[in-house]
Amino acid sequence: MRQRIRAAVAVAGFACAVPLALAQGSATEEIEKYRQALQDGNPADLWEMRGEGLWRTPAGPKKATLEQCDLGKGPGVVKGAYAELPRYFADAGRVMDLETRLVWCRVTLQGLSEADAKKNPYGSSNRKSDNEALVAYVTSQSRGIPMNVRLDNPQMKEAFALGEKIFYFRGGPHDFACATCHGEDGKRIRLQDLPNLTAKAGAQKGYSTWPAYRVSQGELRTFQWRLNDCFRQQRFPELEFASPASIALTTFLAYNANGAPFDAPAIKR
Amino acid sequence: MADPMKIRANLAGDTTEVKVLMSHEMETGQRKDAQGKVIPAWFIQNVTATWNGKTVLSAEWGPAIAKNPFLSFRFKGGARGDKVQVNWVDNRGDKRSDEATIA
Numbered sequence: 066m067r068q069r070i071r072a073a074v075a076v077a078g079f080a081c082a083v084p085l086a087l088a089q090g091s092a093t094e095e096i097e098k099y100r101q102a103l104q105d106g107n108p109a110d111l112w113e114m115r116g117e118g119l120w121r122t123p124a125g126p127k128k129a130t131l132e133q134c135d136l137g138k139g140p141g142v143v144k145g146a147y148a149e150l151p152r153y154f155a156d157a158g159r160v161m162d163l164e165t166r167l168v169w170c171r172v173t174l175q176g177l178s179e180a181d182a183k184k185n186p187y188g189s190s191n192r193k194s195d196n197e198a199l200v201a202y203v204t205s206q207s208r209g210i211p212m213n214v215r216l217d218n219p220q221m222k223e224a225f226a227l228g229e230k231i232f233y234f235r236g237g238p239h240d241f242a243c244a245t246c247h248g249e250d251g252k253r254i255r256l257q258d259l260p261n262l263t264a265k266a267g268a269q270k271g272y273s274t275w276p277a278y279r280v281s282q283g284e285l286r287t288f289q290w291r292l293n294d295c296f297r298q299q300r301f302p303e304l305e306f307a308s309p310a311s312i313a314l315t316t317f318l319a320y321n322a323n324g325a326p327f328d329a330p331a332i333k334r
Numbered sequence: 335m336a337d338p339m340k341i342r343a344n345l346a347g348d349t350t351e352v353k354v355l356m357s358h359e360m361e362t363g364q365r366k367d368a369q370g371k372v373i374p375a376w377f378i379q380n381v382t383a384t385w386n387g388k389t390v391l392s393a394e395w396g397p398a399i400a401k402n403p404f405l406s407f408r409f410k411g412g413a414r415g416d417k418v419q420v421n422w423v424d425n426r427g428d429k430r431s432d433e434a435t436i437a
Contacts, residue, residue, distance in 0.1 A: 105353070105404070105406075106353065106355055106404025106406065108355060108357075108401075108402035108404070110340050110355050111337060111340060111355055111357045111402060114337075114338065114340055115337060190359055283401045283402060
């Protein structure tokens, strides 16, 4: 893996040569065609179905469903909820993103312990994740709705500021920041174009197309997973699931995507 | 018990277009696990689709079909409100049948 990355860096060094730049453009187009071909039969639908089932099925020690879960628009309102997350929740006294809020609801409504609710956030084929299924269902109910995250209280402003700081913070053995890869147009990892998250268009496209079914993994991946894996790729310490740092970074990125029609669960390579 | 399929069936003129998503590992038998042991093949072998009890599609599948397969096909006939049923059997003998109403 490490060797492959070094090879990719070596190639990138010559990327200014014209023929290679052209090849890169056509490869991008081909990948785009491939994505469109897959769009119609997106297996993310299977996660949405399973998530809706989990939402409506009594579970946990209290044998309760999640139908009374308040995602910010009132108990049980799922439609459009994801487009306004993260937000400050007065009952919890802190800012939460969707995945943190789902943990909260599974603890308060269904009676799970916090450790149980946080167990297995990212699944594999023989260990399906309830978190991923629930996220697929909830986010599908915001499809087409413009992102509208509001920094209308001190806690949200604080989370945004912290998220911005994390985004530009350089560290780790590679002396990387999120901004190292996501702060300029035209960057890529191997053949994957990376959105420039410091420009409006990139920030909108980047955020509004997660969660997504990853063809290469055969699983639906959530935004917490996306951040966790970016940290791994930077060789940062592990970003803990539903941690304050992950929520702050999500707040920063979600706010910057405001106005974009939400377009997920999507499908990616 | 396998997860349910997602089936959509839509009438367009005199043909019905059916789109099916199936939840299945579709393990090829070529891969190895972390210990180096071959992961046994496990894939959907037979797929049939019926419209009002009449078979409109019958297929034999192998390990070359992708994980969580998507199948789209058309057949002549069908009316809104008719039932389309899709069934699969895999090489372990697991089965799944699901139904959709033509819209």
